[in-house]
Amino acid sequence: MLNDIMIGQYLDRNSIVHALDPRVKILLVILFVISLFISTTLIAYSLLGIFIIVSTLLAKIEFRYILRSLKPLIFIISFTLIIHLFLTKGGEVLWQWRFLSIEEEGLNLGLFMAVRLIFLITFTSLLTLTTSPLELTDGLERLLEPFRKVGVPAHELAMMMTIALRFIPTLLSEAEKILKAQKARGADFESGNLIQKAKSLIPLLVPLFVSAFRRADDLALAMEARCYRGGKGRTRMNELHLAAKDYVIGILVTVFLLTIVILS
């Protein structure tokens, strides 16, 4: 179970959203987030909401996956809502109990902020649901490439992400193994206060780090033996190519989002 967490939540479907070039998707998500933060009107938000729903349908992703992505953030969303409900004052008083009161402005702003967060999370998770980690890394590498001249190590970052994706499951299962081995030797990971608990992690972390460094050593050796010498002169098996559909969809969505921003 642990293993599947990091491989991302990517769902392999045969849809037009999946087939879109990752660079286009990343740029559109950024544009969406910007529009989301600029627009303030109800109309704009309704349109953005419809846009999310249509994209999800086109991507052939069931809504429960989208909802699932909200789960870890329910706390933050409700927190935002409650803070605004009680602390933002102005307008008609809707409800009062001793010193606590909810006023119109608070309700509006609270709901508005909550919806903004929900839109933000659902749309970005649509990106990771429809784009494999590998495509994402490739897309990011290519998008960052122009910034290489100002010192952004585009290839190195992408290579780090690739290796992290490859080794996180390995290290997780190793951590599990060490945990069991230490428990079998009587190590206690559960009882005690916070400090004691943190201390009890040492026999887990030390062997894990030692092994991670050994793996890194081995991997560097193996990569060198396979002629790796950085990003220079390296080609890819699956080069990214912008097709007609990427341009068409990219332009259409951009126009749509810009219209919303201008209208609001």
Add this chain to the structure above:
Amino acid sequence: MESLIELKDVYYRYQEQEDEDWVLENIDLEITAGEFIAIVGHNGSGKSTLAKLLNGILLPTQGEVRVGGKVTTEQEDLWQLRQQLGIVFQNPDNQLVANIVEEDVAFGPENLGLPSAEIRKRVDEALRLVGMTDFARAAPHKLSGGQKQRVAIAGVIAMRPDCLVFDEPTAMLDPQGRQEVVETVEHLNRQEGLTVIYITHFMEEIINADRILVFADGKVELAATPKELFTKVDKLRDLALDIPQITELAYQLSESGLDIDTNIFTSTELVEELCLLK
């Protein structure tokens, strides 16, 4: 025939001090194209060091190493040399780079800067040669040890090398995985004509080698064919090496007075030999 790999008077030590012991001492070796060379020897006898000298990861303190006529100390030829001579290491987990099998196999050819279509072709071919075509889109961490090791082999042969070096490729595998890897290696040597240098602790795996080199304390102690070597049971014991169990059994049977040949490597051979007894 022209030799593919040539070591001339090679000495190596990790530290540069004069009084430091040699890790490899006076190694003279010639390997012809297409040969299957096995290397055995006790822990710390310098086998892995030799493997790293072959592709220029380590450079000899004295002497020279040549692969396909190119010297490992020549910086310009180094990448071409590493394309020509690939190494498969012991731990299958620590040599796979990408989180999808075919992407990993593509890693080497990508480093060579080949065009996409050519990489695709080589990846498919390499996966087919190791029998992993069905797993092309799988994640490495979901494969068995033997399968991972075959992916690692595919990653190296996708670079179209002339020679493959294996440094204890089966040491971390279960019997099933070992079998898979050994069969793959023998296939690559016989059918594809690749030169193989195979380092191992398991004598059973190298009964089909053309030559076995026995390393001890950084020197080549013995060089012989499997048939010659496994009859030197006492000598091998002195060097703290095993012999194949069947050979050992035949040897002990003959020691205890049975009139049988000790030149036996498989159980079928032993059964036949025993049936000949009156």
